[in-house]
Amino acid sequence: MSRVRVAPSLLACDLARVADEVRSVEAAGADLLHFDVMDGHFVPNLTFGPGLCSVVSRITSLPLDVHLMVTNADALVEPFVRAGANRISVHVEAVTHLHRTIELIRASGATPGVAINPATPVGSLDEVWPLVGFVLAMSVNPGFGGQRFIPELLDKLVRMAAERDRRAPGVELVVDGGVDVANARTLRPLGVNILVAGTAVFGEEDRARAIARLRGEERA
Ligand code: DX5
Ligand code: ZN
Numbered sequence: 001m002s003r004v005r006v007a008p009s010l011l012a013c014d015l016a017r018v019a020d021e022v023r024s025v026e027a028a029g030a031d032l033l034h035f036d037v038m039d040g041h042f043v044p045n046l047t048f049g050p051g052l053c054s055v056v057s058r059i060t061s062l063p064l065d066v067h068l069m070v071t072n073a074d075a076l077v078e079p080f081v082r083a084g085a086n087r088i089s090v091h092v093e094a095v096t097h098l099h100r101t102i103e104l105i106r107a108s109g110a111t112p113g114v115a116i117n118p119a120t121p122v123g124s125l126d127e128v129w130p131l132v133g134f135v136l137a138m139s140v141n142p143g144f145g146g147q148r149f150i151p152e153l154l155d156k157l158v159r160m161a162a163e164r165d166r167r168a169p170g171v172e173l174v175v176d177g178g179v180d181v182a183n184a185r186t187l188r189p190l191g192v193n194i195l196v197a198g199t200a201v202f203g204e205e206d207r208a209r210a211i212a213r214l215r216g217e218e219r220a
């Protein structure tokens with residue numbers, strides 16, 4: 001099994017020092033940067049648009065993983081690709097013509113992913129597995145950073161990993177929300193490929209140590 005990758009979520013960084021924050025996690029060994037886009041409609045909060053994404057893309061060589069928590073995803077795909085997004089996920093609950101949106105992301109030059117809320121059944125991904133590069137399982141209800149990981153999600157993640165292995169073994173499984181060193185220890189052996197972590201990285205002084213510990217490379 002390959003090493004789990006860590007995607008720090010900029011939602012938890014100090015935005016007043018965003019360039020330093022991005023450089024600090026890049027230097028600390030982050031694999032990707034996770035960029036949470038909220039529209040105040042699909043989720044009850046507002047965050048960043050393509051403008052900030054473009055600024056971030058100019059100061060890092062890390063792949064940008066854009067998580068669209070929005071209802072009008074189609075209108076945002078190309079602006080985010082132009083702003084440097086390498087991977088774009090949309091919510092299965094928010095998008096009406098999911099197949100079309102996935103194709104649009106791919107045609108725009110980014111890797112398409114589908115995000116799924118805690119209460120949405122695994123079966124809603126049945127037709128999607130062969131179409132995407134990754135599936136992002138929310139382990140909190142989307143909208144805010146710093147929430148507690150929902151423990152009942154572990155059983156769902158086991159079933160998602162089994163479905164992935166059966167239907168599309170190349171698809172990455174991403175877990176997002178409330179990830180910390182303790183639950184990362186449980187998540188890694190389930191076949192999760194990428195851990196998104198906001199608070200567990202940006203809330204720590206020593207980012208290299210925080211990332212290493214999420215990967216299971218414990219250091220003193
Ligand atoms: C929640 C976001 C997550 C979140 C992760 O809506 O999608 O990416 O910011 O942050 P933590 O790790 O603090 O839960
Ligand atoms: Zn996210």
